[in-house]
Amino acid sequence: MARTPPIKLTESKPTGGKPNLSASSFDALLGAQFEKITEVSPTEIPLSQIRFVEQPRKHFDPVQLEQLSASIREHGVLQPVLVRHDGLNFLLIAGERRCRAAKLAGLSEVPARVPHISETQARTVATVENLNRTDLNPLEETEAVLSLLENRYHEDRSKVLERLRKRRDLERGRSGHNVMSSEEAFELDAFFSALGRFAAGSFFVNRVPLLKMPDTLKAAVLGGRLEYTKASLLAKIVDEEKREALLERTLKESLSLSQIRVLLSNSKQESGVLEKFKTSLEKPLSRLEPKQRKRAEKLLEELHLLL
Template sequence: MSVRKHRSQPYQIKGVDALFGELPLAEVAAEILPLSQIALPQQQPRRYFDPMAMQELVESIRQHGILQPILVRPLLDDKYELVAGERRYRAAVSAGLEEVPVVIRELTDNDALQLALLENLQREDLNPIEETEGILQLIALKLNTTSESAIALLNQAAHPKRNSVDNVIHSKDWQLVQEVFNTVGKFTPESFRTNRLPLLTLPDEVLAALRLGQIAYTKARAIAKVNDLGQRQALLESAIAENLSLTQIKQRVAQIIDCSTNQSDRSQSSSLKNRMDVTYRLAKKSKIWENPKKQKQIEKLLAELEKLFSQD
């Protein structure tokens, strides 16, 4: 089946011009392409799709078709790789469509991945983990570095006492970082570093629930304050099953921490008593009493103990 022209809404990703310069996607006419000729990319930024939201999109496509074309780039053997529009692609497959409107552009691997990330970051249903990882990956691609180096640069700019912050914020790399945040339009570098980077160090089970959209990131951060794995897992399951509010979660976290502290205090008290018993038995068997110099030390220690116990 050949590619043919198609009239649809113009293709547009907010911020494309800022990040890519001359890439007039909105000016490119859409074409019709068989779904069988479109392949998903090996590196896909999006991992989780809300089932309810996807079903709504499937029903919309069944009734109205795909209003905004999918962005693809040509491969070998008359095939095309999906660049942006994975939700629409998946929904079209579920809706039983045989062909979809597309915009075809020649793109490098780097540009294709950046466009895919940028479109995903503009979705309202993107979960906080994917959003955080997506922004870091976008920064890393712009700087031609790793996500770890991008994190290091963000931290560097926030600690002037340990690093030369002036050198960082006036560097070309930092200008590119600012461009990314200005394009995404949801965070400043500092708010992203403070509120989103900590999500990447959450315990595995909390991170998994957050990635699946089962819990809000504010609730996830509160639950992560529970150190005990069993207690944390139980609280996480309750928070999801009972749809606990952030206030309720914080109350339960406080109770768990308070209980753990009291148990620790009781354990420490019991340990001190045991040590006192052991010391007393050793003292009775010791020959220290025959040493005049050590007798004076014992007198001082006994006097301090007597004073301490009399204050109870």
């Protein structure tokens, strides 16, 4: 078998927009863990013994997976996957796409590096490796960054979000007893500097809200069917029925961001007219018998749905 090339913690080259993490960035984010991985020689491991663990990446494009599978049939797996042995199984750290494609190609084994690192270190390595991909969607990317911060500070999600909020407040010049110190801000900024694609404050303002989107919007983004900018706009629609209807129309007609904005603006204007109409009817409605009033209110609701 040909000698396996040195490890590269990425499967794809950057195509613009999202910067690739350099070796120095890996070193800054992973520290000594980076050296531990690169020093380990690869070995062949049966695919049947590799277990997939939770990773930031949720969606695999079937066309791209088949293309990689075809390449593997011809050239083999050129880049080793990363796994950790827990005493019973090999737990995948990085390379799920390669494993899936290798299985499609009919392979029974893949080259793998098995560094001796802890579960926490493995999660960090897996997250950093996934962040270095160019096809990670914004939702997955946001989850990955928050996961890295949780591991770095040994804090749960709520405390990490509070840390980011404090950095945002400091950035906006807000003062008070619950403000982040300059040392804490410097450390957090250094982390995002190593990532090379966000600032702490803007990440909190622009990316964290994505996690609060309704499940249907999240699913559309994760499935690669909807851009996160459109999802963010649709998420502002409080009425679930209207939101789902516009989501369906957006996907079916491939509506642009500007077209969605126009539709939302028109909807607001119509709602304003309806509210004025309902207000003008308050006094006449109050004179009706309870049964008649209930019937009138139901008719108004039907009118609202039609508009």
